Amino acid sequence: MSGLFRRYLVVLVRFFPFALAFLRDRRRFILFGSRRQVPDEAHRQRAEQIRDTMLELGPAFIKVGQVLSTRPDIVPPVYADVFGTLQDEVPEGAGGDPKHVIAQELGDELDQSTLEPVAGGSLAYVYTATYRGERIALKVRRPELKPMITRDLRVVRGLVPLIRPFATERQQYSIENAADDFEDIILDELDFNREATVMADIRENFDGDERVVIPAVYEDLCSERVLAMEYLTGQKVTDGNAFDGIDMTPHEMATRIINVYLEMGLVDGVFHADPHPGNLAVTDDGRLLLFDFGMNERLPPTVQEDIVALYRALVRRDVDDLVDVLVALDVLEPHVNRAEVGRVLALVIENLEGRSEVTWRMIITELTTNLRAFPFRIPPDVMLLIRVGTVGEGVCRQLDPEFDFLAAVRSFLVEQGLIENELNALIEETRADIRRSLPALARVPSRVDRTLSRLERGELVVRTDPVEGRGTGAQKLGYAVVAGALIVAAAILTFHERPYEIPVGAAAAGFLLFYLVDIGS
Numbered sequence: 331m332s333g334l335f336r337r338y339l340v341v342l343v344r345f346f347p348f349a350l351a352f353l354r355d356r357r358r359f360i361l362f363g364s365r366r367q368v369p370d371e372a373h374r375q376r377a378e379q380i381r382d383t384m385l386e387l388g389p390a391f392i393k394v395g396q397v398l399s400t401r402p403d404i405v406p407p408v409y410a411d412v413f414g415t416l417q418d419e420v421p422e423g424a425g426g427d428p429k430h431v432i433a434q435e436l437g438d439e440l441d442q443s444t445l446e447p448v449a450g451g452s453l454a455y456v457y458t459a460t461y462r463g464e465r466i467a468l469k470v471r472r473p474e475l476k477p478m479i480t481r482d483l484r485v486v487r488g489l490v491p492l493i494r495p496f497a498t499e500r501q502q503y504s505i506e507n508a509a510d511d512f513e514d515i516i517l518d519e520l521d522f523n524r525e526a527t528v529m530a531d532i533r534e535n536f537d538g539d540e541r542v543v544i545p546a547v548y549e550d551l552c553s554e555r556v557l558a559m560e561y562l563t564g565q566k567v568t569d570g571n572a573f574d575g576i577d578m579t580p581h582e583m584a585t586r587i588i589n590v591y592l593e594m595g596l597v598d599g600v601f602h603a604d605p606h607p608g609n610l611a612v613t614d615d616g617r618l619l620l621f622d623f624g625m626n627e628r629l630p631p632t633v634q635e636d637i638v639a640l641y642r643a644l645v646r647r648d649v650d651d652l653v654d655v656l657v658a659l660d661v662l663e664p665h666v667n668r669a670e671v672g673r674v675l676a677l678v679i680e681n682l683e684g685r686s687e688v689t690w691r692m693i694i695t696e697l698t699t700n701l702r703a704f705p706f707r708i709p710p711d712v713m714l715l716i717r718v719g720t721v722g723e724g725v726c727r728q729l730d731p732e733f734d735f736l737a738a739v740r741s742f743l744v745e746q747g748l749i750e751n752e753l754n755a756l757i758e759e760t761r762a763d764i765r766r767s768l769p770a771l772a773r774v775p776s777r778v779d780r781t782l783s784r785l786e787r788g789e790l791v792v793r794t795d796p797v798e799g800r801g802t803g804a805q806k807l808g809y810a811v812v813a814g815a816l817i818v819a820a821a822i823l824t825f826h827e828r829p830y831e832i833p834v835g836a837a838a839a840g841f842l843l844f845y846l847v848d849i850g851s
Contacts (some may be wrong), residue, residue, distance in 0.1 A: 338485050344383050345489075351376060370408055377412035384416065389475060390482030392416050392452040393516045400717040402698035403504040403708050414721075416452075428455040428470040435556045449608075453519060453624065458561055466548060469522065469557040469622075476520055483513050504707040511710050519624040522557040528600060529559070529623040535598045542590050542618045564611030564619040568728045578616040581733065584726035586618055588738040591718055596638060596748065600628045603714040605722045627714045633659070637715065638748045641739070644693070645749070649675045660709045667704075674700045690719045690735050 357363045384391040398405050399413035432442060444460035448467070453475065457468045487509045494502050518524060526547045533544040543562065551558035565572035567587075573580060587610065594601035602609075604625040611619040629637075636658045643651035649672045656662045662671065678696045682688050694716055708716065723735040743749040816838035 334481055334484060337481060338488055341387065341482075341485050341489070344387065345380075348376065348380055348383075373406070373408045374412060377409040380409070381412050381416060384413075388478065388482065389452040389472070390479040390486070390516065393479075393519070394486060394512055397512055397515055397713070400713050400720070401504070401508070401708055402694060402716075403706055404508060407695050407699070428457075428472055430473050431470050431555050432457070432468065435553050436551060439551060451622075461548070461551070461558070465561045466551075467545065467559050467561040468551075469525075469559070471520065471522065471555040479516060479520065483509075483516065486512060502705075507707050511713070515625070515710055515714075521554055522624075523552060523554050525623050525626065526552045526557050526559075528626045528628075529557075531600050532594060532598070532602065532620075532623070535594070535600070536590075540617065541586055542620065543613060544620055562613070562619055564613040566607055567610040567612055567618075567725065568607040572612045576612070576614070576616040578612070580729035583612065583618065584729040584733045585738055587722060587726060588735065589742050590618060591722055592739065592742045593746075595629060595715065595718065596634050596743075597746065599631065599634055601626065601714075601718065603627050603718055605718060605725060607725055607728070610725065625714070625717075627711050629711060629715075633711055638743065641743065642749050644679070645740070647679050649679070656706075659712055660707070661712060662701075662704065662706050671701070671704060674703070688736060690723045690739075694720065 355366050355368055358366050381395060384395040395413040395416045399410045399416070402410055405413070429442065429445065432440065432445070440459055440461060442459075445457045445468075446459070448456045448458055450456070454469050454471050457470060458465050459468055460466075490505060490509055494505055497505055526549065529544065530547050530549075533546065536542050536544060545560035545562050548558035548560075567583065573583070587605065591601060591605060602620055602623050602625075604622060609621045611621065613619050636655050639651065640655045640659070642648075643655055650668075652675050653662070653666075653668050653671050656671075657664055657666070675697075678700050681696055682693065685692065719735075726733045726735055726738075740749070816834055
């Protein structure tokens with residue numbers, strides 16, 4: 331307990347200056363005074379200092395920073411951007427020598443004299459080694475890392491009650507769930523058995539696909555702390571010479587990256603959630619090579635459908651459907667004021683339509699910025715999808731600065747039959763409206779018959795005010811009523827096997843023409 335208490339004090343001391351700065355932003359003299367106007371550049375410098383502090387505090391806080399980079403419900407965009415740069419940082423010496431883990435887990439199965447270091451990250455090192463005459467890759471968790479991270483996660487939980495009183499109502503809603511989200515994501519990433527299973531599943535899903543290659547897993551050598559896999563090499567996808575000598579352009583590779591990740595998430599339901607340049611490579615034969623499956627997610631079919639519905643609602647500018655999808659994804663609470671949210675989302679769509687260029691990051695920023703007035707959160711599965719989109723779009727823009735991420739997404743969804751093209755969408759929407767209207771239309775003849783019967787019996791009196799002019803108002807109104815009735819009849823007749831709707835529609839057009847000529851005279 332004393333070690334936990336000391337760690338808690340160390341973290342408090344390191345973050346106290348930043349907490350003081352945020353309090354002064356709200357009140358210049360902390361307890362009183364006006365709100366300070368802090369320029370974006372000052373916020374960026376502060377975010378960089380926080381990032382450096384997280385790096386110094388070790389792996390758990392590095393992972394917290396990486397998670398926060400995809401949590402726009404908690405941190406402003408400028409902080410999310412800076413925290414995203416923690417991806418490539420490697421804390422030297424944290425957690426001890428990973429070779430001790432290899433000795434404990436594999437023993438005599440592997441000749442340690444053949445080990446060669448390849449790369450390092452916040453949670454693990456990667457080595458190559460000789461196994462049964464072949465070179466394999468070993469991802470090895472840092473020794474004693476899990477107890478360190480478990481302790482630091484308890485520290486993070488202890489900080490939540492201190493942060494909550496200073497947060498807005500909206501942020502409080504997210505912060506209350508954040509500690510659980512951090513713990514689930516980070517502890518899942520520490521379990522290499524889980525990573526091996528996901529990696530094998532994704533490899534099986536792409537079996538025989540010439541676009542992409544995923545290393546095979548050596549299941550007999552894998553454990554919670556060691557992941558043994560096929561050793562494959564390639565050029566880092568953003569390297570200047572990555573496409574030399576192969577029949578593949580950067581633009582084509584960017585499109586391939588988008589298609590592969592969309593297929594993983596929206597078709598197969600299990601995806602690699604860390605597509606930064608260090609995890610993507612180009613093989614000598616032009617295939618896309620994926621590394622490091624520690625950050626991953628499985629999506630149930632309902633969430634896959636909701637993600638597609640979200641895109642469809644944005645394309646159709648259907649605010650009501652957009653609200654429904656955000657509630658279904660657990661981003662918004664079910665009892666949220668839908669009318670107020672609808673007005674905000676309509677403003678978001680209007681703002682996006684006014685831009686000459688719209689990106690995925692822009693959409694997420696607009697949505698989260700304008701939803702700040704409402705309690706909303708980003709669930710872990712949605713958070714990782716956002717991460718894949720933002721990081722993936724950044725990689726594609728590095729490959730091709732003119733790359734249209736959203737156009738590539740739309741093309742994939744149409745090709746897969748997940749959404750319709752514009753014409754089909756309009757036809758389907760019209761059919762849906764007619765189907766919803768059929769019950770009411772079917773009752774129209776009986777209601778008209780009852781009304782005429784009442785008129786004949788003198789039970790219904792229609793009172794009208796005199797109309798100025800030549801007394802042709804009734805005739806004009808008659809043309810309009812007949813045209814409307816014929817249009818409704820034509821709509822109903824479209825479901826008949828014979829084309830009766832054509833003459834009826836022509837008659838409707840004739841009466842509509844008489845009406846327009848009459849009112850124009």
